[in-house]
Amino acid sequence: MKFRALLLLLASLCLAAFLRVPTPGLLIPMGGGYSDVYAGFSAAAVANAKNNQVNLLVLPGPYASDAISITDAERATNLKDAEERRYQIEEACKRAATPPLTCRAILAPLFTRADAENPATLSLLTDDLAAVFILGGDQTVAMLALAGTPAETRLMELYQNGVIFAGTSAGGGMQSAAMMAGYNPNYAADNALTFGAADVWHSPEKHGLPFGLQTAILDQHFHQRGRLGRLLNAILQPDAPHVGVGVDAYTGVLAQNETLRGVFGLYTVTILDAETYHAADGVQYVQAEAGRPPLLSTRNILVSLLSPGDFSYDLIARAASLALPAPSLERRFEALRLPEGAGALLLAGDLFTSLTSSNPILTAFSGYTKDKNEHWAIIAIGYPSEASARRVIETYQTNIAPEKTVTVLIVPANDGAPVTLPAGLTGIVLIGKDQSKANIAALEPIRQAWLAGTPILADNAAAPLLGAFYSAHGPTSKDAEEAELATQKSFWQGKTDIRPGLALVNLTLEPQLLADNRFGRWFSLAYNHPDLLAIGLNRDTALEITASGARVLGVNDILTLDFRSAALALGTNNGFVVANGLLDVFAPGEQVAPATADVNTAFTPAPTPMLSAPTATLPATILPTASALPSVSTVFPTPVTTPAAESAPSTPWGLIFGLGLILAAGLAAKFFKQQ
Template sequence: MLHKLLLCLLLASVFLFPASAQDAARTQGTLIPIGGGYKTLHNFVEAALPYWQTLNATHFTMLMLPPAFSYNPYQFSQQELLDNSYLADLRRSQLEESCRDVLASHNIDGVPCRVIVPPVYTREAAQSSLIEQFFTADLAAIYFLGGDQINAMNIIANTRLEQAIAQAFQRGVPLGGNSAGAALLAQPMIAGYAPEYDQNNALREGAVNLWNQPDAGERGLSVGAGNALIETHLWELGRVPRVLNLLSFDDAPHLVIGIDGSTGGVLQDETIFRDVFGQYSAAIFDGISLNASENASFSANGVLSIHNVLIHLLAPGDFSFNLTTLQPSWTDHLVNAERDFSAFEKPENTGDLYLYGSAPPSSSFPDNAGTLVLLVGYPDAAQLANTAEQYAGDRQIVSLLAGDQLAEVLPEGTALSDYGFIAVIGGDQSLINIEQLQPVAEAWRGGMTVLLGGAAAAAAGQTYVANPAVNFVTGNAGVLEAHSQGSFIVGGTILRRGLELINLNIEPRLIDNNRFGRLFSLAFNERSVQALGLPADTAVRFTSDGAFVQGESAAFVLDLSESTLGVGANNAFVIANALLDTYPASERIEAIHP
């Protein structure tokens, strides 16, 4: 009877007073969020080592918590238990091996590494009175496995397990994890996309879910960071649109720590984000300093319009960010920005210019004998034929192959000047030949209306990325990683001079082909030139009245003109004070001052 009474009192303390533990713990402690993957386990141990050295322990003991592995917070089959126990044990052995390697590198001998995986796959398990036995006095660190952060928090929130985690954190035990295990290290927790949404339409109102209802148990850890969100797989999965959408939320911090896969960092005392480690970079998205979040809105068709988002990229090295003062360590952050958008003004006497993020719909330009369609940069005859069929009609369709001269492939007796509209549709930027397109550039400078779609749109600017196209369905993991994450490494992109029609650099298919690294590479390598990112279903029309956005998504403008640039120890870009804007359909691209 006494045992039942004590149990009831303990559970009541957990359910009735979760906020007090949260408030007490939030100001001090070490969080180690990792964007994804298990290549950085040794870095996690390195970050936990200083606390372990205060313990005078005979073992290096860590807990590896698997709730994010769960498929259902309320029930778990024997088969699921076996499957997840096998996978968790694999990760356990990897962490133990990393621990041994780290201790050896510090000449620490005779200390066994011990990683324990409590089988907490349901909420019932998280409520067990046995939970406390895993949280020993010599516990050096806690690592949360990746998976599903919603399932994880449905298991953890307001339980004995969370109480034990909070008590360990309060005495100094570092908390870390990757992917979902990192997302839950923020108390207001990113909870994925809403149904029917993904990265391709993440700029739309209602596309992103945020758990920030502590009273309802919808949140991250009670001791998680309260002044910033934590986004994972940042560059790897192209989550920039999701981050921007979150910055528009009224009930969320307007500061996001974005961490790429195979990359992590240390958030100390909810104040300093430091010691980035791994292969790539992390980013701070600041919607506060220049009022980006306060002034954000959604267009008539529900697409995000947000301006003057301040972004800082951090890589391994002596780079940190203060979440309280909003200062990067290596320079002052912008408190005002005089934006110059003169590059979006069409030069005098030139024709209208359309830039499409992908091959435009056939209905987007005239279907008559006065329209010339040039197909360039297609890797094989089948793709070329399919594109030609898409634009079949009364238009004149011409394929410009390697080695061709434009004048030689036009119908006999015709010249470019015989047409009133020229559309150049490109397949692969690596196959674009700028010299072949110079006659089109001259026609435009003489007043001809020109449309450049897909790969051809990239050629309109000063410089373009000439890396081969990748297929996210058939491409192997190494190629995709080099494309999406490797583009943030110095030398990760091939850059060529463009047609120089406008003083911009352009990256098409920005979202659907995850080309944010290419966009940043363009801006990093030519800081004085703004980079224009065009999603597949979006276009910009340059007229004498200005540059206007068309389509279903938004145009992105990345501006590094006031940035401080550097390079991390891993050769990843380091950037302070990048500015990012989105312009949905019907908006004119112009400076929006803070």
């Protein structure tokens, strides 16, 4: 009996050891900031405690200015600043932990490739870690320091054995294997939809953390810094993942097994899907200006938003928990048709910096107003003072109407008295500075003139006033708190002041979408009026609407946001939750009309343009050898699953051995029973 009991105990121990095969860890990308995301990170780290100890490792690599060498002074400064963060992280953990749990955070001085190969540094990457927290800074420097080093290999081992990896700002951006490295030279938010604007690292030499998200590209400080255009550019690249995840500042999300859930912090997580309806395969490259790279044009990008609450998104299935995308969807843009007899309508995103007689938008408008007795009205609305309005009017008048009879009308801020239009007008130019200072009652006579056939060019803040509804806000402030209200809190329900417009067209518009970071207002218009198409206008670009349809004029793209088939909800922070909105990108010269969205659509991809712009590479002296390189493919990098020393068995031999012992114990027990 004692021998049989011993065999059964041995079998039980073998089974327990087998069941301790480690589970890969959790990823926690955070879009920026520290104090607002510590609680969410700490809750996950405490839940991953080992032996009642929450051991945390802080990696300050993104602080460094160079991956090869930094001065002693810089190292000292970086360590001092990182120590402050280490202390904050440890204290946040202590607030989240309850007895008998204890917290300890240590700082690993890993800034350069030499650090990543230093045994002293590697000795800090211990098996008993609950979580790793990567600080903000520059993700490209951090990954150049890590790529192909023993430290990168060891971090992969820790992740495979259940260690959580979190990071804020650049530390969050590192957590997709295909990594957003930033803008290429000479690009920024304003021209982010130009081919080649986004720099995506997804090669063996240049990549994000190899065990990071495999099916999507991460971007951080997403709406805070207006990076939707940049992420669109990245996921439309032919050899990159075609799904993007934008995490806003002061916000984090839990990512495990390619599923996003548990958003925490203040704001939202945005998912852009160019794969389901094959938007990436159908992208076109449109040359808007000679000598410049082409603009991107595509249709049917799925847009989803997550806010705190019981919402999730499966990156592999490309499906939100709120609703699944339709297999096929037919749409029409009926609002882009004018009433019979109405004048042409040109709605521009801001022409002030490109006012010349050769401007294609002004040329098109002049074509509708040609008359031997041309008489235009230039009307200014939404300006803080008459003097500021007159300065802008003079520029328009000098550049677009030097030989015309021009009547100038200035509507005082918030004045609703109807303007008096002179008889015989052949064209109306309506300009605006600040939508919040406009009273559309003053513009009612303009509607009547337009219905009678007078063409209208509405620029900047004046353009949205002619839609069904508009956001009553001024240009995005340079003040940090006011900018946060305009760009991030506008994703909270009720934070955008939406007012009825003049309704010349049954849609909504937002000007300066890319350059002035108006995405929050644009999404607010779409969310609050999902039955209407929301159009994002950009600088030096206009939407031309005539009786026959609509097209794009100018030198930049126009975007449309369509929530008519989307599922909508609100998070616990009153933030927007959206599943399956549709985003379209139209280039100059194109008709603004939807394409059928179908999961079975097949495209022949357009040839990828060749660019001569230089790209950053690792110096030849530090290129990692093939043997030291993690296994990373150029499209969907795959991490090496190397078990850590002293970890539970995770190879097929462990499985075979454990099952063999269990089988032997069972046979022995049966033998003794028969005896």
